[in-house]
Amino acid sequence: MAIETxxxxxxxxxxxxxxxxxxxxxxxxxxxRGRFNLALSGGRTPWGMIGLLGDDxxxxxxxxxxxxxxxxxxxxxxxxxNLTHLVQMLSIxxxxxxxxxxxTSRDLELAAAEYEAHLPEEIDLVxxxxxxxxxxxxLIPNDLVLxxxxxxxxxxxxxxxxxxxxxxxxxxxVGARRILWLVLGEKVRxxxxxxxxxxxxxxxxxxxxxxxxxxxxxxxxxEAR
Numbered sequence: 023m024a025i026e027t028x029x030x031x032x033x034x035x036x037x038x039x040x041x042x043x044x045x046x047x048x049x050x051x052x053x054x055r056g057r058f059n060l061a062l063s064g065g066r067t068p069w070g071m072i073g074l075l076g077d078d079x080x081x082x083x084x085x086x087x088x089x090x091x092x093x094x095x096x097x098x099x100x101x102x103x104n105l106t107h108l109v110q111m112l113s114i115x116x117x118x119x120x121x122x123x124x125x126t127s128r129d130l131e132l133a134a135a136e137y138e139a140h141l142p143e144e145i146d147l148v149x150x151x152x153x154x155x156x157x158x159x160x161l162i163p164n165d166l167v168l169x170x171x172x173x174x175x176x177x178x179x180x181x182x183x184x185x186x187x188x189x190x191x192x193x194x195x196v197g198a199r200r201i202l203w204l205v206l207g208e209k210v211r212x213x214x215x216x217x218x219x220x221x222x223x224x225x226x227x228x229x230x231x232x233x234x235x236x237x238x239x240x241x242x243x244x245e246a247r
Contacts, residue, residue: 025203025218025234029243033206036239037070040204043235044071044147045081047200051146052082061148061190061198063091063159064104067206068149069111076112086119089141091148092160093123094185095130102185123175123188130177134188138175141194148190148198152205156213156224159195160187167191168225192228201231205238214242 030036048058062068075081088108096102105122112120121140127133150158161168166179167189174194178187195201205214213224218236221227 025236027218027236027238030237030239032241033239034070036204036206036237037068038074040068040071040149040202040237041074041078043202043237044075044149045078047147047202048082048086049080051199052085055146056085058082058086059089059142059144059146060086061089061091061145062108063149063151064093064107065151065153067151068204069107071149071204072108072111076116083116083119087142088120089145089190090121090123090188091150092187092189093125094187095125096185098126125188130186130188134173134175134177137188138173138194141174141190143197145194145198147200147202148195149202149204150195150226150229152203152210152213152217152226154209154213156216156226157182158203158226158229160189161192161225161228162187163225168228192230196230198231199233201229201234203234203236203238205236205242207239208241210242211244214238215244 030039051058093104094102109117123137124133152158155163162182167176170176170191176191216224217226
Protein backbone atom coordinates (compact mmCIF):
# COMPACT_ATOMS: atom_id res chain seq x y z
CA MET A 23 0.00 0.00 0.00
CA ALA A 24 1.71 3.16 -1.21
CA ILE A 25 1.39 6.28 0.90
CA GLU A 26 1.38 9.64 -0.85
CA THR A 27 4.16 11.84 0.52
CA UNK A 28 4.93 15.55 0.43
CA UNK A 29 8.13 16.98 1.89
CA UNK A 30 8.30 20.63 2.90
CA UNK A 31 11.29 22.75 3.85
CA UNK A 32 10.55 23.11 7.55
CA UNK A 33 7.93 22.64 10.27
CA UNK A 34 6.17 25.92 9.52
CA UNK A 35 5.79 25.12 5.83
CA UNK A 36 4.61 21.58 6.57
CA UNK A 37 2.06 22.82 9.11
CA UNK A 38 0.76 25.34 6.60
CA UNK A 39 0.43 22.69 3.90
CA UNK A 40 -1.40 20.37 6.31
CA UNK A 41 -3.82 23.15 7.23
CA UNK A 42 -4.45 23.79 3.53
CA UNK A 43 -5.16 20.10 2.97
CA UNK A 44 -7.68 20.06 5.81
CA UNK A 45 -9.47 23.15 4.53
CA UNK A 46 -9.67 21.64 1.03
CA UNK A 47 -11.05 18.39 2.46
CA UNK A 48 -13.59 20.37 4.46
CA UNK A 49 -14.80 22.31 1.47
CA UNK A 50 -15.12 19.11 -0.55
CA UNK A 51 -17.01 17.31 2.23
CA UNK A 52 -19.47 20.17 2.68
CA UNK A 53 -20.04 20.44 -1.06
CA UNK A 54 -20.73 16.70 -1.36
CA ARG A 55 -22.35 15.82 1.97
CA GLY A 56 -23.22 19.08 3.72
CA ARG A 57 -20.94 18.44 6.72
CA PHE A 58 -17.25 18.01 7.53
CA ASN A 59 -16.34 15.41 10.15
CA LEU A 60 -12.72 15.96 11.20
CA ALA A 61 -10.69 14.07 13.81
CA LEU A 62 -7.58 15.68 15.29
CA SER A 63 -4.76 14.01 17.19
CA GLY A 64 -3.04 15.47 20.23
CA GLY A 65 0.55 16.25 21.08
CA ARG A 66 2.57 19.37 20.29
CA THR A 67 3.18 18.69 16.60
CA PRO A 68 -0.22 19.89 15.32
CA TRP A 69 -0.35 23.13 17.33
CA GLY A 70 0.88 25.25 14.43
CA MET A 71 -1.49 23.54 12.01
CA ILE A 72 -4.49 24.01 14.30
CA GLY A 73 -3.63 27.66 14.86
CA LEU A 74 -3.62 28.20 11.10
CA LEU A 75 -6.98 26.44 10.77
CA GLY A 76 -8.49 28.71 13.38
CA ASP A 77 -7.44 31.77 11.39
CA ASP A 78 -8.48 30.46 7.97
CA UNK A 79 -11.58 32.19 6.62
CA UNK A 80 -12.05 29.41 4.05
CA UNK A 81 -12.54 26.70 6.68
CA UNK A 82 -16.25 25.73 6.77
CA UNK A 83 -16.55 26.05 10.53
CA UNK A 84 -20.34 26.16 10.70
CA UNK A 85 -20.55 22.75 9.04
CA UNK A 86 -17.56 21.21 10.85
CA UNK A 87 -17.50 18.78 13.74
CA UNK A 88 -14.15 18.05 15.36
CA UNK A 89 -13.63 14.74 17.11
CA UNK A 90 -10.62 13.81 19.19
CA UNK A 91 -8.43 10.99 17.94
CA UNK A 92 -7.07 10.45 21.43
CA UNK A 93 -7.03 11.96 24.89
CA UNK A 94 -5.20 11.49 28.18
CA UNK A 95 -7.14 10.64 31.33
CA UNK A 96 -6.61 13.85 33.30
CA UNK A 97 -8.78 16.53 34.96
CA UNK A 98 -10.47 19.29 32.93
CA UNK A 99 -8.04 22.07 32.04
CA UNK A 100 -4.99 19.94 32.83
CA UNK A 101 -1.94 20.84 30.74
CA UNK A 102 -1.60 17.18 29.76
CA UNK A 103 -5.04 17.15 28.15
CA ASN A 104 -5.09 17.49 24.38
CA LEU A 105 -8.41 19.30 24.70
CA THR A 106 -6.82 22.05 26.82
CA HIS A 107 -4.51 23.09 24.01
CA LEU A 108 -7.08 22.56 21.28
CA VAL A 109 -9.56 25.01 22.76
CA GLN A 110 -6.80 27.51 23.54
CA MET A 111 -6.02 27.74 19.83
CA LEU A 112 -9.61 28.16 18.67
CA SER A 113 -11.98 31.08 19.10
CA ILE A 114 -15.07 30.58 21.25
CA UNK A 115 -17.19 30.31 18.11
CA UNK A 116 -14.95 27.57 16.68
CA UNK A 117 -14.78 25.70 19.98
CA UNK A 118 -18.44 24.80 19.48
CA UNK A 119 -17.32 22.38 16.78
CA UNK A 120 -15.30 20.24 19.22
CA UNK A 121 -16.69 16.96 20.55
CA UNK A 122 -14.43 16.15 23.55
CA UNK A 123 -13.59 12.63 24.60
CA UNK A 124 -15.24 11.98 28.01
CA UNK A 125 -12.10 10.99 29.92
CA THR A 126 -13.33 12.29 33.28
CA SER A 127 -16.03 9.64 33.47
CA ARG A 128 -15.93 7.13 36.33
CA ASP A 129 -16.55 4.29 33.89
CA LEU A 130 -14.03 4.88 31.11
CA GLU A 131 -14.91 1.81 29.07
CA LEU A 132 -18.56 2.88 29.00
CA ALA A 133 -17.50 6.42 28.14
CA ALA A 134 -15.44 5.11 25.22
CA ALA A 135 -18.44 3.14 23.97
CA GLU A 136 -20.62 6.25 24.18
CA TYR A 137 -18.07 8.28 22.23
CA GLU A 138 -17.93 5.60 19.58
CA ALA A 139 -21.74 5.65 19.31
CA HIS A 140 -21.59 9.31 18.28
CA LEU A 141 -18.61 8.90 15.96
CA PRO A 142 -19.56 9.06 12.27
CA GLU A 143 -19.32 5.80 10.37
CA GLU A 144 -17.01 7.52 7.89
CA ILE A 145 -14.87 10.34 9.26
CA ASP A 146 -14.01 12.62 6.36
CA LEU A 147 -10.43 13.23 7.49
CA VAL A 148 -8.37 11.86 10.37
CA UNK A 149 -5.19 13.70 11.29
CA UNK A 150 -2.46 11.51 12.77
CA UNK A 151 0.94 12.18 14.24
CA UNK A 152 3.94 9.92 14.77
CA UNK A 153 5.95 9.38 17.95
CA UNK A 154 9.65 8.48 18.19
CA UNK A 155 8.61 4.99 19.34
CA UNK A 156 6.36 4.57 16.32
CA UNK A 157 3.05 5.15 18.08
CA UNK A 158 0.21 7.05 16.47
CA UNK A 159 -3.00 8.28 18.10
CA UNK A 160 -2.69 6.48 21.46
CA LEU A 161 -1.97 3.17 19.78
CA ILE A 162 1.14 2.58 21.82
CA PRO A 163 3.70 -0.24 21.69
CA ASN A 164 2.96 -3.39 23.69
CA ASP A 165 -0.54 -2.27 24.71
CA LEU A 166 -3.56 -4.53 24.31
CA VAL A 167 -5.39 -1.72 22.50
CA LEU A 168 -3.33 -2.67 19.44
CA UNK A 169 -5.21 -5.95 19.24
CA UNK A 170 -8.69 -4.41 19.30
CA UNK A 171 -10.60 -5.60 16.25
CA UNK A 172 -14.20 -4.59 16.99
CA UNK A 173 -14.38 -1.35 18.95
CA UNK A 174 -13.64 1.89 17.10
CA UNK A 175 -12.88 3.73 20.35
CA UNK A 176 -11.18 2.05 23.31
CA UNK A 177 -9.04 2.58 26.39
CA UNK A 178 -5.39 1.68 26.64
CA UNK A 179 -4.83 -1.07 29.19
CA UNK A 180 -1.97 0.72 30.94
CA UNK A 181 -0.47 4.15 31.51
CA UNK A 182 1.79 5.67 28.91
CA UNK A 183 3.89 8.66 29.94
CA UNK A 184 1.84 8.95 33.12
CA UNK A 185 -1.69 8.54 31.78
CA UNK A 186 -4.09 5.99 30.43
CA UNK A 187 -5.58 7.09 27.12
CA UNK A 188 -8.81 6.93 25.19
CA UNK A 189 -8.16 6.46 21.50
CA UNK A 190 -9.63 5.75 18.12
CA UNK A 191 -8.49 2.23 17.21
CA UNK A 192 -7.39 0.56 13.98
CA UNK A 193 -11.03 -0.33 13.12
CA UNK A 194 -11.87 3.35 13.52
CA UNK A 195 -9.05 4.45 11.23
CA VAL A 196 -9.67 1.99 8.42
CA GLY A 197 -13.08 3.51 7.72
CA ALA A 198 -11.90 7.11 7.36
CA ARG A 199 -12.25 8.70 3.95
CA ARG A 200 -8.72 10.10 4.23
CA ILE A 201 -5.83 10.03 6.69
CA LEU A 202 -3.45 12.96 6.92
CA TRP A 203 -0.14 12.45 8.71
CA LEU A 204 1.82 15.49 9.88
CA VAL A 205 5.35 14.39 10.78
CA LEU A 206 7.96 16.87 11.97
CA GLY A 207 11.51 16.74 13.30
CA GLU A 208 14.59 14.53 13.39
CA LYS A 209 13.32 12.46 16.34
CA VAL A 210 10.76 10.72 14.15
CA ARG A 211 13.03 10.07 11.16
CA UNK A 212 13.41 6.35 11.87
CA UNK A 213 9.71 5.58 12.49
CA UNK A 214 8.75 7.67 9.45
CA UNK A 215 10.97 5.52 7.27
CA UNK A 216 9.27 2.44 8.70
CA UNK A 217 5.80 3.92 8.17
CA UNK A 218 6.52 4.64 4.51
CA UNK A 219 7.73 1.09 3.90
CA UNK A 220 4.73 -0.49 5.64
CA UNK A 221 6.80 -1.86 8.52
CA UNK A 222 4.28 -3.35 10.95
CA UNK A 223 6.81 -3.58 13.77
CA UNK A 224 5.61 -0.13 14.84
CA UNK A 225 1.97 0.72 15.65
CA UNK A 226 1.82 3.39 12.96
CA UNK A 227 2.81 0.85 10.32
CA UNK A 228 -0.30 -1.17 11.09
CA UNK A 229 -2.75 1.56 10.05
CA UNK A 230 -4.73 0.29 7.08
CA UNK A 231 -6.38 2.85 4.84
CA UNK A 232 -6.27 3.23 1.07
CA UNK A 233 -6.15 7.04 1.14
CA UNK A 234 -3.19 8.29 3.17
CA UNK A 235 -1.08 11.42 2.78
CA UNK A 236 2.10 12.08 4.74
CA UNK A 237 3.19 15.70 5.03
CA UNK A 238 6.67 15.90 6.53
CA UNK A 239 9.44 18.42 6.92
CA UNK A 240 12.98 17.75 5.67
CA UNK A 241 14.22 17.12 9.20
CA UNK A 242 11.84 14.18 9.56
CA UNK A 243 12.41 12.81 6.07
CA UNK A 244 16.19 12.98 6.15
CA GLU A 245 18.61 13.54 3.33
CA ALA A 246 17.70 10.30 1.59
CA ARG A 247 14.53 11.88 0.31
